[in-house]
Amino acid sequence: MEGAAGRDYPVAMALLPITDALAIEEDEITLRFVRSAGPGGQNVNKVSTAVELRFDARRSPSLPDDVSVRLQRLAGSRLTAEGVVVLLAQSHRTQEANRRDALERLVELIRQAAVRPKPRRPTRPTHASKERRLEGKSHRATVKSGRGRPAHDG
Numbered sequence: 011m012e013g014a015a016g017r018d019y020p021v022a023m024a025l026l027p028i029t030d031a032l033a034i035e036e037d038e039i040t041l042r043f044v045r046s047a048g049p050g051g052q053n054v055n056k057v058s059t060a061v062e063l064r065f066d067a068r069r070s071p072s073l074p075d076d077v078s079v080r081l082q083r084l085a086g087s088r089l090t091a092e093g094v095v096v097l098l099a100q101s102h103r104t105q106e107a108n109r110r111d112a113l114e115r116l117v118e119l120i121r122q123a124a125v126r127p128k129p130r131r132p133t134r135p136t137h138a139s140k141e142r143r144l145e146g147k148s149h150r151a152t153v154k155s156g157r158g159r160p161a162h163d164g
Contacts, residue, residue, distance in 0.1 A: 026113070028120045034072040039116070040064040041109060046100040060100035063112040068093025073120070081123035095119070 025033040046060035067073065067081045067089070085095045097119075099112035135143075 026117065028117055029124050032073075032077070032120070032124055034065075034070065034120070038065060038070055038072060039113070041112070043105055046108075057105075059103060059105050059108055060098060061105065061108040061112045063095075063097040063099065063116060065095045065097075065116055066093060067095050076126070077120070077123050081120055084119060084123050 024036045026036050026039070027033045040063070042062040042064070043058040044060045044062055045058050067078050067085065070078060073081065081095065082089055082093060088096055090096060095116070097112050097115050099108040099115065102108045102111060
């Protein structure tokens, strides 16, 4: 995996488990090692320890469409216009630790996207809550009407 700075390295062919029912092919993930701005002393100027992970969420054959859509929404600013999720890991001193960190962050993001949101069931306000609301409105109206200029009893 180590090599020249800026070169792309596909991850070895294997399945990366996400949930019990979902896994992605590791060859769908591209890792690029770049120079880090993080810790490392003099080493930081010589060795490319930061990892740029790229995962094409829009075209991934491993992800169901609904998970892909939720992943793209969750990725936010980490998503490119082409639908590629880009994660930069540079908090550790070694390539391997940053690589592991980037993969863990991707797995966690996909896990969050795999959770199907509960559908909202529309409810109607109860009779008592309507009564309380109207009572509050009339009380407020009374308070406000008392703030005006006194009526001229002329």
